[in-house]
Amino acid sequence: MVSINKFDKQDPIPPYRIITNEVDLPPKTAAWVLLAHFVTTVTPLYMMWIVYEHWDYLLEHSFSPHMFYVAAAMFLCSSPFEVAQNNIDKWYLTEKCGSVYGVGLCDFLFWFFMVLGMVALTVAARGDNSWLVGTACSAIVVYPFVYLLRGIPYPALALCGIPAVLAMYAIFGDPLIFFLVIGPSAVLMYFITAIVRTGAQFLHGFATLSAGVGFLVASWGMLSGITGQPHGWITFVTVCIVLLMVGVVLRPTVLRLAPTPHRIAAEDRKTVC
Numbered sequence: 001m002v003s004i005n006k007f008d009k010q011d012p013i014p015p016y017r018i019i020t021n022e023v024d025l026p027p028k029t030a031a032w033v034l035l036a037h038f039v040t041t042v043t044p045l046y047m048m049w050i051v052y053e054h055w056d057y058l059l060e061h062s063f064s065p066h067m068f069y070v071a072a073a074m075f076l077c078s079s080p081f082e083v084a085q086n087n088i089d090k091w092y093l094t095e096k097c098g099s100v101y102g103v104g105l106c107d108f109l110f111w112f113f114m115v116l117g118m119v120a121l122t123v124a125a126r127g128d129n130s131w132l133v134g135t136a137c138s139a140i141v142v143y144p145f146v147y148l149l150r151g152i153p154y155p156a157l158a159l160c161g162i163p164a165v166l167a168m169y170a171i172f173g174d175p176l177i178f179f180l181v182i183g184p185s186a187v188l189m190y191f192i193t194a195i196v197r198t199g200a201q202f203l204h205g206f207a208t209l210s211a212g213v214g215f216l217v218a219s220w221g222m223l224s225g226i227t228g229q230p231h232g233w234i235t236f237v238t239v240c241i242v243l244l245m246v247g248v249v250l251r252p253t254v255l256r257l258a259p260t261p262h263r264i265a266a267e268d269r270k271t272v273c
Helices: 015-020 027-042 044-053 055-061 066-088 105-126 130-150 154-172 175-198 203-226 233-254
Strands: none
Touching: 027 066, 027 203, 044 055, 044 066, 044 203, 066 105, 105 130, 105 154, 130 154, 154 175, 154 203, 175 203, 175 233
């Protein structure tokens, strides 16, 4: 007869400790990084609201308004996989982590849903343009190969991201839409490279928000085009120059940041990177 005493015994480690031990960051840093991920996760809802409020306009000017909902849904689905990969990496990013330059299943799925979202945006805006749609859809085929063989998602992301912003610009006419790819690429990599070189983990929050802000700004450009008040190229170029100058000026200071101390003792640290 099997004793049931073992089922009556409580784990000597409290459940909250088990959960907090999955985050190898000081409390304040962890709170900031987790908040940044939550904010970024919900940013596609802004696009959904725009589509809902201006459905008649999109019916007249876009190829398939329904696909904007699909695109936003794909972006919403991508974020949980990115969070899961961070959790596997204990939220402490290093060069070999799947969340950075390494590979991981959740990281693979995160970028895959990003690719699907970009393809859906292309179809939504200019599904009648076979060149744009064909180029974007080729990323779905290319992505598994470049990631699984080389561990890099960016060639596939460029294949679908560029057609997506060109298609959206064609119907909305606001260059702010190009921040849809600038945020998750240039600005994101600015912070990621700094994290790798310094170990300053609070920069992870800024890296995450750069993607979310890029999406919000692009959605704002979409709304401005719908309402007949698109921003001009002068505004776009000015913002890019300001961002570039701020990034260059702050770079030496950023690279002198001290590494974030591990919260979990080395002997208790179980991580893949």
